[in-house]
Amino acid sequence: MTTDTAPLVELDDVSKYYGNIRALEGVSLEVRAGEITCVLGDNGAGKSTLIKIVAGLHRHDAGTFRIEGEEVALANPRDALDRGIATVYQDLAVVPLMPVWRNFFLGSEPTKGKGPLRRLDVDLMRATTREALLRMGIDLRDVDQPIGTLSGGERQCVAIARAVHFGARVLVLDEPTAALGVKQSGVVLKYVAAARDQGLGVVLITHNPHHAYLVGDRFVLLKRGTMAASHTKGEVTLDELTRQMAGGSELDDLRHELERPAAS
Amino acid sequence: MSTTAPPPDGLDHVDERLLRTSPLKKLLARPELGSVVGAIAVFVFFSLVADSFLRPSSLGTVLYAASVLGIMAVPVALLMIGGEFDLSAGVLVTSSALVSSMSSYQMTANVWVGVGVSLLVTLAIGAFNGFMLTRTKLPSFIITLGTFLMLTGLNLGLTKLIAGTVSTKSIADMEGFPSAHALFASTLTVGGVELKVTILWWLALVAVATWILLRTRFGNWIFAVGGGADAARAVGVPVHRTKIGLYMGVAFCAWISGQHLLLSFDVVQSGEGVGNELIYIIAAVIGGCLITGGYGSAIGSAVGALIFGMTSKGIVYAEWNPDWFKFFLGAMLLLATLLNAWIRKRVEATK
Numbered sequence: 162m163t164t165d166t167a168p169l170v171e172l173d174d175v176s177k178y179y180g181n182i183r184a185l186e187g188v189s190l191e192v193r194a195g196e197i198t199c200v201l202g203d204n205g206a207g208k209s210t211l212i213k214i215v216a217g218l219h220r221h222d223a224g225t226f227r228i229e230g231e232e233v234a235l236a237n238p239r240d241a242l243d244r245g246i247a248t249v250y251q252d253l254a255v256v257p258l259m260p261v262w263r264n265f266f267l268g269s270e271p272t273k274g275k276g277p278l279r280r281l282d283v284d285l286m287r288a289t290t291r292e293a294l295l296r297m298g299i300d301l302r303d304v305d306q307p308i309g310t311l312s313g314g315e316r317q318c319v320a321i322a323r324a325v326h327f328g329a330r331v332l333v334l335d336e337p338t339a340a341l342g343v344k345q346s347g348v349v350l351k352y353v354a355a356a357r358d359q360g361l362g363v364v365l366i367t368h369n370p371h372h373a374y375l376v377g378d379r380f381v382l383l384k385r386g387t388m389a390a391s392h393t394k395g396e397v398t399l400d401e402l403t404r405q406m407a408g409g410s411e412l413d414d415l416r417h418e419l420e421r422p423a424a425s
Numbered sequence: 426m427s428t429t430a431p432p433p434d435g436l437d438h439v440d441e442r443l444l445r446t447s448p449l450k451k452l453l454a455r456p457e458l459g460s461v462v463g464a465i466a467v468f469v470f471f472s473l474v475a476d477s478f479l480r481p482s483s484l485g486t487v488l489y490a491a492s493v494l495g496i497m498a499v500p501v502a503l504l505m506i507g508g509e510f511d512l513s514a515g516v517l518v519t520s521s522a523l524v525s526s527m528s529s530y531q532m533t534a535n536v537w538v539g540v541g542v543s544l545l546v547t548l549a550i551g552a553f554n555g556f557m558l559t560r561t562k563l564p565s566f567i568i569t570l571g572t573f574l575m576l577t578g579l580n581l582g583l584t585k586l587i588a589g590t591v592s593t594k595s596i597a598d599m600e601g602f603p604s605a606h607a608l609f610a611s612t613l614t615v616g617g618v619e620l621k622v623t624i625l626w627w628l629a630l631v632a633v634a635t636w637i638l639l640r641t642r643f644g645n646w647i648f649a650v651g652g653g654a655d656a657a658r659a660v661g662v663p664v665h666r667t668k669i670g671l672y673m674g675v676a677f678c679a680w681i682s683g684q685h686l687l688l689s690f691d692v693v694q695s696g697e698g699v700g701n702e703l704i705y706i707i708a709a710v711i712g713g714c715l716i717t718g719g720y721g722s723a724i725g726s727a728v729g730a731l732i733f734g735m736t737s738k739g740i741v742y743a744e745w746n747p748d749w750f751k752f753f754l755g756a757m758l759l760l761a762t763l764l765n766a767w768i769r770k771r772v773e774a775t776k
Contacts, residue, residue: 238659248659255653259719266645267656268661281641283640
């Protein structure tokens with residue numbers, strides 16, 4: 162693995178506090194172009210907090226956050242977008258009642274004309290949406306349908322295709338497979354891999370070690386707001402990852418507790 | 426690229442899985458369809474029961490009633506699409522008229538000074554609503570209920586304090602009155618029908634609002650902040666600015682309505698306007714705006730206002746007791762909302 166160039170995104174010993182609550186402490190991770198960094202953790206482990214820092218929704222309180230070697234403190238999501246970090250959230254990736262093409266360009270709408278006649282370039286928007294989705298391998302029947310009529314997996318894919326189209330260099334995905342069935346998860350993971358192959362750096366947040374291991378190059382394990390482990394793909398097996406993820410010794414305790422009392 | 430992407434040739438040809446949608450079905454998918462059906466029903470109904478309803482002069486009267494409401498229903502509909510309410514919109518019209526009247530009466534003797542000052546004050550109140558909403562993150566129902574009550578009190582209190590009575594002094598003899606009157610309250614005669622200038626204001630506002638909603642970035646943001654504010658913020662839409670802009674749009678139209686109110690009667694009653702805010706909302710909802718935001722149209726609000734105008738005047742032409750008006754309006758609201766919900770379900774089912 163090349164380490165001579167600066168990673169696209171690098172967190173070093175980053176912490177975040179909400180009042181007297183320690184949401185995240187001492188977390189480090191790096192994301193490189195053409196690689197997928199997986200952030201694993203159970204509910205409440207600090208995954209959301211981490212994502213919000215990278216996405217520019219919250220500012221970190223301690224540690225350093227570098228984008229391409231430059232230390233930053235993001236002011237808002239727009240700032241993150243301008244620096245090439247696009248975040249796709251699990252449940253709020255899109256506005257359900259709006260047509261697919263309006264969703265695709267939301268926040269970055271192309272216009273034509275000048276002054277009071279400045280207007281959305283609707284034909285371009287429709288055609289580009291169709292084209293960009295096709296390029297990701299998504300063949301939609303009708304870009305005019307409300308995006309809420311698509312399945313959860315399709316919606317995630319549209320959001321990913323949108324981020325890729327707008328030149329994101331880092332894609333942050335918040336549990337893209339959490340609410341999906343096995344087949345749909347596979348489809349989404351395929352698009353995640355497609356984005357990686359186009360040279361993007363990907364942060365994949367998940368609580369499913371099987372999904373993570375399929376595509377990930379680096380794995381960061383969070384537990385109760387701290388970093389429990391950090392591996393590269395060669396260093397860890399799926400079983401080990403699953404065990405650490407599920408709580409390791411805690412799982413053994415659980416098994417012990419749930420064991421049927423021996424027939425006596 | 427690792428995916429097996431089909432060649433992007435599908436840009437021009439129509440997808441074979443997409444059955445040809447008939448123009449009728451496209452029409453059915455419009456948010457204002459339910460209200461158009463309702464408007465036709467109301468029109469036919471009053472044409473049958475009231476002989477004088479179809480006279481040209483009645484047309485002018487009905488359109489006037491619709492326009493006075495419609496001017497406010499347009500921005501209220503946009504605001505509702507943006508996911509918020511404005512309960513202060515009704516009394517804001519009165520406040521705007523009072524500010525205009527009193528500042529020209531007290532400061533100078535020129536009507537246009539009052540008109541200008543009123544614009545600034547009204548826009549400031551709209552901005553205040555939007556600013557409070559986005560800063561405190563309280564529901565707009567509470568914020569604008571507060572402004573509604575405060576404005577109601579200010580309207581009465583300040584008018585009594587300054588003018589001594591509950592109504593303002595006449596401004597009819599002041600400089601600039603004829604020109605201001607011509608702009609906001611004149612009557613045009615078109616083909617023998619007397620039409621108030623407010624009808625033009627109304628149509629222009631509907632056209633501009635439709636343009637903004639469907640063909641500008643701001644319009645895209647309005648749908649987005651109403652349909653999913655968090656998703657919109659995540660992709661970089663300025664949610665706060667959009668909402669403040671919508672409240673200032675309501676204020677701008679309240680200013681137009683307020684100037685009309687003042688200049689058509691020369692004086693303003695300080696207690697007026699209470700209750701109108703709900704009628705604006707009703708017009709928007711009848712016109713197909715979803716009360717939870719993210720869906721609706723400006724044209725729908727105009728049709729809603731037209732239904733209101735036809736019902737309120739139709740009852741008079743039918744020589745019924747006008748007390749029944751509110752009953753009809755309520756029934757219309759229920760019917761239109763049910764019809765809208767039913768149509769939307771059918772349209773979505775066929776997709």
